Amino acid sequence: MHLLFSADEIAYLIGKSGTIAIAKTKGNFFYLETESEEIVLFTEPEDLMVASSWGLGEDVMRGLACTIYQLRELGAPLIVLPKGHPASSRLKAVVSIGPRTRLNCKIEPGTHPKQDVLCACDEFHLMEVLARPGGAEIVGTAAEDIDVVIKGL
Amino acid sequence: MCTVGGGPDIGNIESLATRDYECQDCKNQFKGMGRRPMCPSCKSRNVKAI
Secondary structure (H helix, E strand, C coil), X not given: XXXXXXXXXXXXXXXXXXXXXXXXXXXXXXXXXXXXXXXXEECCCCCEEEEEECCCCHHHHHHHHHHHHHHHCCCCCEECCCCCCHHHHHCXXXXXXXXXXXXXXXXXXXXXXXXXXXXXXXXXXCCEEEEECCEEEEXXXXXXXXXXXXXXX | XXXXXXXXXXXXXXXXXXXXXXXXXXXXXXXXXXXXXXXXXXXXXXXXXX
C-alpha cells in the first residue's frame, strides 16, 4: 500500500485496537537520550517518524500528533528507557525514526534505540513502514484490515 | 535510525553505530548517527568525525 502525504501532514493507520501515525522528519535531527549519553540522530528529508499507540479515536490521534510535533517542531528529546523500567508499561506512545520501521507486538515498549523495531498492537504485527519520495510504503499487512486517514499536522 | 520501542532480544546500547564529531565552526563536540551530520548547537554542516 502506497501512502502519499506532504511534510506538513500525518498519515494515520487505524486498526482494530491501535493507531499508527506516520510523518516526514523534514531532515531534522533528533536527540536520543539513553541512561548514560546523548546521541544526535541525523535524518534525510524523506525519512519517517512512526509513532504507535494502543488505542483508537480522536484523542489517540491528537496524542500522536502532539508527540510528533514535540519531537520534530520543538526539538523534544527521545527518551530511551532501560530494559525492565516500570514506566515501559505506562507509555502511551512510542516512536521510531528512520527510513524503515518494522512493527512488532511482542517487544517491550520504550527500552532501546538501536534497531528499527517499534511495538504495536496485534493487527500491525510484522508490518513494515518504508520511506518513499512524497510518502511511505506499507508492506506486510492486508490493506482491508486498516483504515487510512491523512490530516494536516 | 532509532526507536524507543525495543525488545528484550535486542543488543546493548554500547553497540550503537555512533561517531564522535566536532563542529569546525563552533567547536561543539557531540556523538551522532546518521548520514547527514549537522552541529546541533549552531546548525553548521561543517563538522568532522574525530
